[in-house]
Amino acid sequence: MEFFMHEENAEYRKIECTMCGWETLLDFSGVFEWLVKFGILKPNHDIGDDLVYELFHGMAERYQCPDCASPKLELSVVLDDFSDVEAQRCRGCEMVIPRERLEVVPGTKYCVFCQEKLDKGQPLPIQAEYCPVCGKKMELIRDHESRHGDFKWVCLSDPPCRYRKK
Template identity: 30%
Template structure:
């Protein structure tokens, strides 16, 4: 399992990030937009190159450092920081993780998802150029129609 320590040179921020957290951070800097389940080797290679473009969540400085996590990384604070909710990015309770070790959402976000009040934030990307797809109202009379538009300028059929 891939685990890396991310730290900031400007402040004392330090966290241990698992594969899911690393993939989310790489997507924020424009990588892995199309790949739903990337290989650990690809994530490690991209992290080595793009960690310098990542923003520190505490001081907002650009440029994190990535290093390998030791086997004694399971200090309580680091363990919680390594397992973050995929929606709200808050640490998932240790009791929830003990009961459901593969969970990716905290209790609050899971309840919102089950109730249908959590919006689906999974973005769609253009198969031709990789830019974001927007859904817009089409012009015309009669029924309201929605069309998909590529933000990169491609024509989607």
């Protein structure tokens, strides 16, 4: 894999699977979430942008395609000619909606993958929450103490830190 680290001001990082064709475009927060997903960073970790991008490219051998689990992913830097325009995020998965999609479907609120799920009547995934105390993933469960059947986020750490968020 060839990386151009001198292009630190690039807006996006692109990940493509050479096996199944899956691809995604990540801005800084997407890169950070990707590193959390693969256990490289804790979600409440506060580090500089340069180190986040360096970790993202340096740990590429740990990544797997979310569709086919292939480790054969190509990473590249995508320069944005419109860096003064704020990127629009998908309301379903919160990934950056590619500019090409916004040109074809102006005003869209969902990326291609989430829109396909909605069209098929499938539910969109709930975004993961992370515990502000220990950094582990949290799970959305029904609050049995509530009269109205409310839900709450519960930390999944072992041993439990017992953090709960309504």
